[in-house]
Amino acid sequence: MCPQRCNCDSSRTMQCYRVLAIPTNIPATIEKLYVSHSKMRHLQFSGFSEMQGLEELVLFSSGIETIENNMFKAMNNLKMLEIWNNRLTTIPRSLPSTLEVLKLGDNSIPSLNHQDFVGLTKLKVLEVQNNLLNTLSFEIFSPLGNLQTLILDGNGMHTITGVARLPNLKYLNMENNKLMFFYENFFAHFPSLQYLRLAGNQFVKVPPRLPKSLLSLRLERNLIKSVSIRDLKQLENLFDLNLSGNQLFSADGLQVVTNLTSLDLSKNQLSAIPQKLPSKLQRLDYSNNQVSRVTEKDMRDLTNLKHLFLDNNGMIVFEDKSLQWCVRLSNLAMEQNLLTSIPLGLPFTLTRLDLKGNKIDHVGVHDVKHLNQLQVLNLRNNKLTSIGDKVLESLPRLRHLYLDGNPWNCTCSLLTVRRLLLEKGTDIKEGECAEPPYCRGERWMSSNSMLRQCETSYTFDKGKESKKKLKVPEVSNGKPYIDDDEDYDYDTEY
Template sequence: MAMTTVAGTILLLSTWSVLLLCSALPFQQRGFWDFGKDIDVKDLMMTMMKDQEEGSAFEEVPQPEHPTCPFGCVCQLRVVQCSDLGLTHVPYDIPPDTLLLDLQCNRITEIREGDFKGLTNLYALVLRNNQISRVHPQSFHTLKHLQKLYMSHNLLTSIPRNLPASLVELRIHDNHIRMVSAGTFSSMGKMHVIEMGRNPIENSGFEPGAFTGLKLNYLRISEAKLTGVPKDLPESLHELHLDQNEIQAIELEDLSQYKHLQRLGLGFNHIRHIEHGALSYLPNLRELHLDNNHLSTVPFGLPDMKYLQVVYLHSNNITFVGVDDFCPTGFGMKRVFYNGISLFSNPIHYWEVQPATFRCVSERMAVQFGNHKK
């Protein structure tokens, strides 16, 4: 029994290590330059195995007398791998006790009503890198334990209807989605992560109430067509990434309801102006990414942010850094020191910046200057 458990653990971890190459997971920064890196997928796999051991998310499924496996797939220890087989539809003979179903990198164009019939224990479904443009409204009806759904790199024009209420993570980036309708996520109180970047969605594409019912921790809408911070996003957000859009300004009320936010990504936009007081609504912010914009000054309000540690301001048009732009004037106001401030690729004469400007920085190497190159 012990040998079977160890073998199962090794196989499952190996399977998810392969998926890591195609399916990025929520970001966790471990260093100053780690903004684009992914977490170790083994953590996710351990969570799944723990749920299975404790019986908190899985049911016992009777074992068939003659175990089946779709032709060409590899089936072992409740993991079914059917990637890169040129499949045009979901196989019909998937074992009913499957926990992880990998169908990525095929030619599937449609998800039909009965494609996942009987897979009541399915925990993770990987459909990325197909040609899916249609999803039947009842196709996910029986997946009452599904927590991870990866549908990125397809041809979807809308978010599928009637997604499982059990979903914790949805990755649907790199499709053709232009609209998020009201009530899309209304029954998904367990959802924590949504990745929907690289869709041609504009601000008008979010209907009022589009995110009603969600208590998200992480939301990424990067590489879209946003011209401003979307309205009425979940107030519970800890991470919001809006990089590589067309945002030109941050108005006073844009961030007023996100008091739990710890990471805010606004890099690679067209931001010229951040209204005074706009950042005061973010008392718990740890990281602020404003690189590759058109700012001419350091944003107002940074000294009042007690927990701010990382500020990316490189590749802007900042010409001057004041002695109080980053650090408070009083004692005991800032709870943590900065461990990363990037100011390179700005037209700043670093030798003109007063040394006291960085009095609340943890160490000298935490400040990144550089010669401005036209």
């Protein structure tokens, strides 16, 4: 029989909610026990005395403050122990040597000691994030020779000392602490480290002598001002580097990271794109910097680039054909700049083009005629007053068109554009008419005033404005319902 306030999905798995203690009549066959949102200040051995076959124990958000000594010692089959989002101030004593996963995040543990991990030679995953660890000596991890994942983020740590050789460690997360430096040979003891997360600390430079095994390095939201060849020359296997949200004014050492495919330099103080970037780059985020000008020379070597973000740079000049060598580019975002026209010679491989928030006042066929693959075009919040139907005919695969926030002059020529958009089934956010006065404030895809004014001189098939074509769920006062969602996710997987 399944205990009260518990669900028994099978004879081996049990989930209990809002209990005051571990149920005493749990079947001996149970291998996985999950207890959550309960009130159990103290855990006692008596609650687990009959569960010798337990392999996974999860105690989530249950108010646990203390645990009886040696409570888990007799559980010779326990492989995974999670006691997270509770009120623990110490790590449970005498944990079974069979443990492979230990998760103690979101508690109130102020320190870790060597005896906490003695005998845990099979442990592969250790998580102690969001606790109260101000200082930490890595010597306490010496018994954990098989450790692969170590997560220590969100503790407020300001000092790391000591040495522990962890030959199998692959993932190390110490984000959102107060770390300023590591001693020079700290990372020499992690020869297999592949993923290092150090975002949200106080580093003023890239930590020294990082292991060549690294594949991904996250250093966003620190205080780094420059990146040199010396910092990165050994990272020959690195493919992902994030330096967003630092104080970079120079990034000239990146060319040595030859296998880099993703680079995030957004939210810094860079005034130009480095002319020597790794040629294998597929994703480059240079948004929120101070790049006023982009030239063909800046982008010449980036033949593998697929995603380029240049938003919020105060960019005035984007030279024509600057991207002519970017023959694989599919996503280009240049919103919130000072461009007055769509740059000429954009790659025909583009599927998304975001120019929101510029000063573009005209779009001609010559601007877009080669963009046969374009599916998303965002021209919100520019200076457009009109757009020709020939422009849309030049974009055979267009599926999403964003034109709102422009001062539209709703003359009869827009009826042709309206009809074409309906025929193509394009998802359109068209914006409101600014002129002429008789239809000011109306959305031009549904303006009855514009239709009445033009119908004497323009033949228009009203049948094409059916509710189905307009995708209108309901009509009120002659105006269709319009989705006012202002957001569209332009970032894509790569």
